Amino acid sequence: MCPEHAHFCKCSNWDYEKFDGIGKRSKVYARSVALLADLKNSKIDRKKALANTRTTHVRLFSGLAKAGCEYFVGNFRGSQKCLKEYEVVINTANGVVSTTAPSHVAAEMAALSNEIEGDLTALADAGGPEALETKDDLVNWLxxxxxxxxxxxxxxxxxxxxxxxxxxMMFCYLSAVGVWPESWPLDDHPPYPYDEAIAAFRNNYPDGLRDFLLKYIVWEPKVSNS
Known part of the structure; x- marks a missing residue:
């Protein structure tokens, strides 16, 4: 419920697709292509982009919200107006999955951002892409x-x-070690069994999601695993 409207929030159930074009006329599609080109050509600072995803959210979805609801773009749930109490649940084949309560989103994202910055700092300290020599190294980073x-x-x-x-985020992490997953989609949702693999990962079964991503990666190790 929106705190500014006692019984109704006009911004509820925001769907950017209602304001976007279809197929290659889609603004999000075109923006996704441009975003990845900038990342691939080193025009984007990965650490900054990963630590503060709001800039990327604005780049992808600016202008694709209902009038008066523009602040939904680039702002977290729990931050302001109708987002203050904006709850989200994810419907899956195995049932409904709850997400973080709006009041806790900012703190959890701050903690996640700190960990991401730590990952990239540690990678740089270890020598960057040259630190990955074996397939096991790549799998550990993945x-x-x-x-x-x-x-x-x-x-x-x-x-x-x-x-x-x-x-x-996955493009950023992989490109940080010199890997570019050519067929990994940004605008399109990945095919089956992606969602199921994410659900399994949440339940401490990581192999399915790892194997799913590895299909998109072409990488030659410098050293064979012994």
């Missing part, structure tokens, strides 16, 4: 990235667009 991505989705900080941001 596991860190997946944990951060799934936690982001569990927090679900935005009223909409969380999937796009989570997939962009």
């Amino acid at each position: 596991d860190v990235a997946l944990e951060r991505m799934v936690r982001f989705l569990s927090i679900h900080p935005y009223a909409n667009g969380n999937g796009h941001i989570s997939r962009f």
Whole structure:
């Protein structure tokens, strides 16, 4: 419920697709292509983009909210106006999954941002992409990235667009070690069994999601695992 309206919040159930084009006429599609081009060409600071996803959320979804609800773009649930009490649940094949309460979103995102900054600092201190020599090294880095991505989705900080941001996070983590997952989608939702693999990951079964992502990665280790 929106604190500014006793019985109704006009911004509830924000769906950016109602304000977007279809297919290649989609603004989000075009913005996704441009965003990835900038990341690939080193025009985006990965650490800053990962630590503060709000900038990317604005870039993707600006102008795609109802009049008077523009603040839904680039702001967390719990932050202001109708977002103050904006609850989100995720419907899955295995039932409904709750997300972080609006009042806790900012604190949980701050903690996640600190961990992400720590990941990238540790990578840089270890030598950057050169630190990954074996397939095991890549898998270990991927596991860190997946944990951060799934936690982001569990927090679900935005009223909409969380999937796009989570997939962009994966592009950032992988490109940080010199890997570019060419067929990993940003605008499109990944196919089955992506959602099921995320659910399993939340229940401490990471193999399915890891294997799903590895299908999108082409990478030659410098050293074979012994």
